[in-house]
Amino acid sequence: NAGVMQNPRHLVRRRGQEARLRCSPMKGHSHVYWYRQLPEEGLKFMVYLQKENIIDESGMPKERFSAEFPKEGPSILRIQQVVRGDSAAYFCASSPALEETQYFGPGTRLLVL
Amino acid sequence: GQSLEQPSEVTAVEGAIVQINCTYQTSGFYGLSWYQQHDGGAPTFLSYNALDGLEETGRFSSFLSRSDSYGYLLLQELQMKDSASYFCAVISWGKLQFGAGTQVVVTP
Numbered sequence: 001n002a003g004v005m006q007n008p009r010h011l012v013r014r015r016g017q018e019a020r021l022r023c024s025p026m027k028g029h030s031h032v033y034w035y036r037q038l039p040e041e042g043l044k045f046m047v048y049l050q051k052e053n054i055i056d057e058s059g060m061p062k063e064r065f066s067a068e069f070p071k072e073g074p075s076i077l078r079i080q081q082v083v084r085g086d087s088a089a090y091f092c093a094s095s096p097a098l099e100e101t102q103y104f105g106p107g108t109r110l111l112v113l
Numbered sequence: 114g115q116s117l118e119q120p121s122e123v124t125a126v127e128g129a130i131v132q133i134n135c136t137y138q139t140s141g142f143y144g145l146s147w148y149q150q151h152d153g154g155a156p157t158f159l160s161y162n163a164l165d166g167l168e169e170t171g172r173f174s175s176f177l178s179r180s181d182s183y184g185y186l187l188l189q190e191l192q193m194k195d196s197a198s199y200f201c202a203v204i205s206w207g208k209l210q211f212g213a214g215t216q217v218v219v220t221p
Contacts, residue, residue, distance in 0.1 A: 035209070043200070043211045106155045
């Protein structure tokens with residue numbers, strides 16, 4: 001049973017470009033979460049999605065960031081017009097149901113030049 | 114909201130026992146989880162307490178006391194590969210709220 005998959009593992013963007021991060025949850029998991037980790041810091045919740053629905057986006061910056069989890073395909077975290085402060089590791093996690101254990105993917109390390 | 118406090122670093126020798134405490138201030142949560150993260154790696158789930166008491170998983174055990182707003186992770190028979198960061202996290206309505214992490218350094 002494959003774990004949570006994320007791609008790309010590393011992403012380099014110049015300021016002003018767009019970054020698209022993809023996450024495929026574990027088989028049987030319909031709940032997806034995105035977290036951001038800045039260097040030397042803990043993980044911060046960004047958004048919680050179920051298929052075709054955003055459940056909680058209280059941790060998402062108000063501008064430039066969006067997330068989706070379509071009926072078919074992976075969940076996408078999209079960052080428009082990236083700035084240097086967006087450089088971080090972005091982790092996706094999934095769980096089979098609300099309040100059950102979340103399992104993390106390997107992360108996407110975004111570097112904005 | 115929630116805030117979680119844990120020590121920033123703990124150093125111990127191989128074979129020793131280490132306890133990482135986690136105190137929290139929260140308005141309510143479903144359970145307390147512990148994750149391990151090696152440098153550059155993904156957080157790996159270690160243990161979870163929904164109820165008060167001790168949960169044992171091999172060399173790792175976790176404890177929760179809701180009345181004391183306190184939990185801990187116990188690492189026994191430390192090995193060099195246990196050198197990593199350890200995070201406590203409360204889960205509430207799907208969101209994991211993490212502490213800042215404890216860096217465990219295991220020395221020969």
